[in-house]
Amino acid sequence: ISASPTLASPVVDAVVRDNGFSIDRSRANLSDGQWYWAVRQQDRDGTQSPASEVRPFIAISGDLVQRASYPPDGYSISQNLAADTPFTWKTNVPSDTRFQVSATKDFSENLVDDVRNGGTASGSGLPVGTWYWRVTARLGDLELATPAREVAILPPLDTPKAVFPQANGRVVIRPGVSSVFRWESVEGATMYTLRLFRPASGTTPLYERTGISSSEATVPLDTLSEGSWYWTIPAFAEETALSTRRVGVMGQYPFELKRMKPISLDSPANGHKVDRIEALLRPGTVKWSSIERPASARLVISRDKKGLDARAIESGVVPSADSSVVENPSRTAKRPRLESGTWWWTVI
Numbered sequence: 001i002s003a004s005p006t007l008a009s010p011v012v013d014a015v016v017r018d019n020g021f022s023i024d025r026s027r028a029n030l031s032d033g034q035w036y037w038a039v040r041q042q043d044r045d046g047t048q049s050p051a052s053e054v055r056p057f058i059a060i061s062g063d064l065v066q067r068a069s070y071p072p073d074g075y076s077i078s079q080n081l082a083a084d085t086p087f088t089w090k091t092n093v094p095s096d097t098r099f100q101v102s103a104t105k106d107f108s109e110n111l112v113d114d115v116r117n118g119g120t121a122s123g124s125g126l127p128v129g130t131w132y133w134r135v136t137a138r139l140g141d142l143e144l145a146t147p148a149r150e151v152a153i154l155p156p157l158d159t160p161k162a163v164f165p166q167a168n169g170r171v172v173i174r175p176g177v178s179s180v181f182r183w184e185s186v187e188g189a190t191m192y193t194l195r196l197f198r199p200a201s202g203t204t205p206l207y208e209r210t211g212i213s214s215s216e217a218t219v220p221l222d223t224l225s226e227g228s229w230y231w232t233i234p235a236f237a238e239e240t241a242l243s244t245r246r247v248g249v250m251g252q253y254p255f256e257l258k259r260m261k262p263i264s265l266d267s268p269a270n271g272h273k274v275d276r277i278e279a280l281l282r283p284g285t286v287k288w289s290s291i292e293r294p295a296s297a298r299l300v301i302s303r304d305k306k307g308l309d310a311r312a313i314e315s316g317v318v319p320s321a322d323s324s325v326v327e328n329p330s331r332t333a334k335r336p337r338l339e340s341g342t343w344w345w346t347v348i
Contacts, residue, residue, distance in 0.1 A: 007038055007054065032060050060092060064092065069089050076242060078154055080156065081244045088119060089146065090119065100112060100113050102133075105132050111126070130150060133151055134146045154246060156246070158235070160251045161251065167254060168256075171258070173257065188246065191212060191237075193234055196229055198228070199230070227257060261291040263290045285334055286329075286333050297327075298347065299325070299333055299347050301323065301324040302324070302343065
């Protein structure tokens with residue numbers, strides 16, 4: 001028995017009477033690794049035969065171990081994290097270990113086929129797609145290979161598309177009315193992060209909300225100043241037992257922030273009193289003014305103050321029978337004939 005295939009410098013050179021031999025490894029100094037052995041026979045006259053075929057064998061302490069550890073079969077890796085995701089295995093096979101990655105389960109064509117003896121390899125450079133990986137080692141004529149494991153390299157999540165405000169759109173701050181930013185859901189995403197920036201603020205967001213699980217978020221805009229802004233919305237997917245976390249391509253959308261200027265109700269003044277007969281014979285006018293030219297307006301006169309609720313009117317609620325409505329009135333509009341009593345008026 002020798003470490004050399006030529007049987008030079010044998011560690012065991014014994015004469016035996018039977019066709020078997022038991023080795024005491026500690027006495028024979030048979031360390032873990034590959035060895036070679038052969039037998040020749042000698043007759044009673046001392047004539048020796050040619051040596052048998054030299055055969056290799058492996059000496060190893062304990063059981064032979066070679067198994068893949070991580071990632072598990074069916075695991076998904078975000079492409080940007082492939083370089084940071086280790087492929088690991090355990091082996092005590094006393095020969096080179098090859099790390100292999102292939103597009104086919106039979107490893108007929110390998111994308112990666114490198115010697116990796118440290119028990120780990122990186123997924124760096126793996127393109128998007130479905131792959132199979134394993135480790136192999138050869139012991140003489142014997143190839144030891146772990147079962148193939150499937151791994152998917154995933155691209156970044158899609159960019160969320162803005163619903164409101166859209167790119168180059170406008171957001172109006174209205175007292176008492178919440179501003180809701182909306183975007184289209186991204187397949188595979190579990191959360192989103194919304195940030196607001198001024199062009200001059202650089203990479204520092206002036207508003208941020210993380211961990212949004214839906215495709216919309218209410219944003220308090222009352223404290224923000226008018227002008228040019230932009231909002232960003234990337235999608236995220238949390239890490240699971242069978243997937244790394246994933247980050248999406250960030251959507252960035254500029255918009256203009258405007259503050260709704262209040263309408264001035266000029267006449268009649270609050271608490272103004274009109275004689276009943278005068279009100280019927282000569283109704284008079286209502287006057288109002290606004291800093292900006294409105295796209296649309298609505299004059300509402302009602303016996304009930306609740307009938308003046310701007311949000312109810314905007315949502316299509318029909319005013320009560322005791323209300324009078326004028327669509328798109330001029331800045332000075334004729335007042336309808338009113339019965340005696342207390343009335344309320346506003347312009348929306």
